[in-house]
Amino acid sequence: MTFPKIEAAKIRTLSLEAFREMDYYAVNNYHLPVELMMESAGLQLARLSATVVDPGASILVGVGPGNNGGGGLVAARRLEAWGYRVHIQMPISTGHQLIRDQLSRTISYGVEKVVEDEYDLILDCFFGFSQRLPLPEQITSMIRRMNGMKAAKISLDIPTGISENGDHGRFKADKVLTVAAPKTILLNHIDEYDLYIADVGIPSEVYVRNKIDHMQLGFSRDQIIQLV
Numbered sequence: 258m259t260f261p262k263i264e265a266a267k268i269r270t271l272s273l274e275a276f277r278e279m280d281y282y283a284v285n286n287y288h289l290p291v292e293l294m295m296e297s298a299g300l301q302l303a304r305l306s307a308t309v310v311d312p313g314a315s316i317l318v319g320v321g322p323g324n325n326g327g328g329g330l331v332a333a334r335r336l337e338a339w340g341y342r343v344h345i346q347m348p349i350s351t352g353h354q355l356i357r358d359q360l361s362r363t364i365s366y367g368v369e370k371v372v373e374d375e376y377d378l379i380l381d382c383f384f385g386f387s388q389r390l391p392l393p394e395q396i397t398s399m400i401r402r403m404n405g406m407k408a409a410k411i412s413l414d415i416p417t418g419i420s421e422n423g424d425h426g427r428f429k430a431d432k433v434l435t436v437a438a439p440k441t442i443l444l445n446h447i448d449e450y451d452l453y454i455a456d457v458g459i460p461s462e463v464y465v466r467n468k469i470d471h472m473q474l475g476f477s478r479d480q481i482i483q484l485v
Contacts, residue, residue, distance in 0.1 A: 260453065260481045260482055260483045261482045262483045262484075263473065263475070263482055263484060264485060265439065265444055265452070265485065267473065268439050268469070268473065269439075269468055270440060270443075270444060271438055271439070271441060272441055272442075273386050273440060276437075277387065279437070279438060279463060280386075282463060283459045286463075287460055287463070291324060293458065295355075295359070297456070298328035298414075298436050299329065301434060301436075301457070302329070302331075302382075302411070302413050303336050304481065305411065305432065305434050305455075306332065306336060306380065307339065309378055309409050309411070310378045312341055313342065314341055315341075315343075315373070315376045315378070316343045316344070316377065316380065317346060317376045317378075317380070317403070318330070318333045318345045318379075319346050319348075319380065319382055320382055321347075321349065321417075322347075322351035322353065322356065323351070323353065323385070324356075324387075325387075326347070326351065326356055326382050326384075327353075327356045328413050328414075329345070330382075331363075332380060332382070333363050333366075334359075334362060334363040337367055337368045343368045344369050344371050344373065345368055345370055346372050346399060347370070348395035348396055372402075375407065376406060376408045377409065378410070379403050380410075380411050380412075381400075381412040381413065381416060381417050381430060382413045383428075384417050385413065385414035385415060386415060386440065388417060390420050392417065396417065397418070400418060400428050403428065404428065404429045410429060410431050410432075411431065411432045412433045412434070413434055413436075414433075415435060415440060416429075416446075416450075419442060429449075430450045432450055432451045432453065433450050433453065434454075434455050434481070435452065435455070437455070437457050438454065438459075438469055439452075439454055447484070451483060452483065452484045453482065453484070454482050454483075456476040456480045
């Protein structure tokens with residue numbers, strides 16, 4: 258399966274701070290439940306993953322303690338239901354009830370909390386646009402282990418370990434599925450991975466407010482587009 262492509266140079270990108278404000282505005286002014294956007298992001302990640310490996314393939318999902326980790330748990334649950342063999346690794350426990358609920362739901366689908374030596378696909382869902390550096394050692398050690406595996410690799414939102422101040426032992430993604438809007442930081446490494454944007458249901462007025470051409474993104478027709 259291929260996704261529609263648009264040129265990155267034709268789309269306005271946002272700094273991480275600008276995107277945080279966009280996300281906060283959408284959630285608070287349109288009463289968008291975080292869980293709803295989490296479900297959307299996880300479903301889109303599962304859809305992209307299914308274009309990389311076939312059912313029956315082994316998948317490891319690195320899960321963080323926040324919303325990005327919740328999206329990873331949704332993807333793990335979806336992929337398990339679609340016939341993949343899915344494992345999760347959650348190096349840091351979460352204090353968020355929503356993430357605990359997602360974890361319980363995912364485990365009930367048959368997803369296992371184990372790590373093997375090799376996988377067909379690895380999903381990086383440790384931290385998204387709100388990550389703070391330096392990363393906890395539990396995360397950096399797992400990223401080193403994942404980077405050493407010969408699997409295809411996808412990051413949700415932005416690769417863990419990347420920052421506007423440089424590379425800090427980041428996850429070496431082949432593909433990045435960022436959510437809602439293109440982030441400037443991702444264009445700094447666009448020659449190293451395929452970059453996609455997923456629609457998670459943010460209203461068009463929010464894009465207009467941030468001077469992004471919503472129709473040009475094509476979300477009225479497609480839920481995932483590729484930036485080239």
